Amino acid sequence: MANGCCSNDTNETLIFTCAGAAHSGQVSNRAGIGLAQEGVGNLFCVAAMGAEIPDKMDRARNAGKRVVIDGCEDHCARKIMEKASLPVEVHVDVTNLGIEKKPEKPQLINDAKRVMEEIRTLLSAAS
Template sequence: AYSGQASNQAGVQLHREKFGNLFCIAAIAADRPEKMERARNAGTRIAIDGCEDHCCKIVLEKAGLPVDVHVAATDLGIEKKPETPRIAEDSARIADEVKRSLTV
């Protein structure tokens, strides 16, 4: 859905701005050893979800990887399927919320 795409773009933006590294959540769910080790060694784990199902957060927690910062796009009022998508603005809002949460 759109909110997931905006969330992914926010993650890419945060990575480019050196706020962290991107991880393949499917690799965590698949219990890939090299990915699990990197995720275990992360200083701060940030889960960015597209919607209220919180799949990213749940996958991390089921893998025994506590989440330090969690942001869901729909909690910010970003719709899963908006009539007028504004991905640049919406992904920036998500990234800003992550940054705000990191400084709290």
Template sequence: MSETLKQNEKPGKFISTVLFTCSGISNTGKLTDIAAKTLSFRKPGLFRAIPAQKGAESLEDAKKEGERIFVVDGCEEHCAKKKLEVAGLEADMQVVLTQIGIKKTNPSDIKSEYVEQVISALNSAVKSIQK
């Protein structure tokens, strides 16, 4: 657990999570964005999605507000994480789709079961930090 998260947690205080997605052109990159937006729609008070294409500067307010930042990268290139680091910010957690069993293939290889697999992994990651 990062030092930032420890500092931001207060008993009884609700902490929301920003999902900073790589949003690349491959299927895994697209899945990061689709899954994050879907999760934000399902649980709007708990999650919000920001694509890395918007830039890490959009996360500065999130850190000031005490929100957690989860990087959601599609593959081992870690595009979103790199953008975060260039901005001098640190993620509280990173989920990489190829590490949870989704193969990086062509851009059209997007299936609803993949979206649900990513959502499940993100929900599990949040639960692991809350313990």
């Protein structure tokens, strides 16, 4: 698996998270961190796609798979990818897993584990 800012590994899986301020946005990012720690893929910067940073755009374009995790139905991360004309092979809106945007008692780690499980399942179905 490739690391570093400028790899062009076509087998690479890149993980983009909306990392929104709401609990569900933070769940998206925690899930992305957890998946990267497991070696499922490399966490990558969706903000760099919005800012059109050339070397990062190249790496995202050349990746084998792009996983996008959004924290709510606004789908900010997926829309950034669309605007950058980048395909998305796996997309998860964490609220579709029953995770509330602003719960009374946030369970960051447990919720992130549910998202990670969903992504693992979708990735194995997509391979």
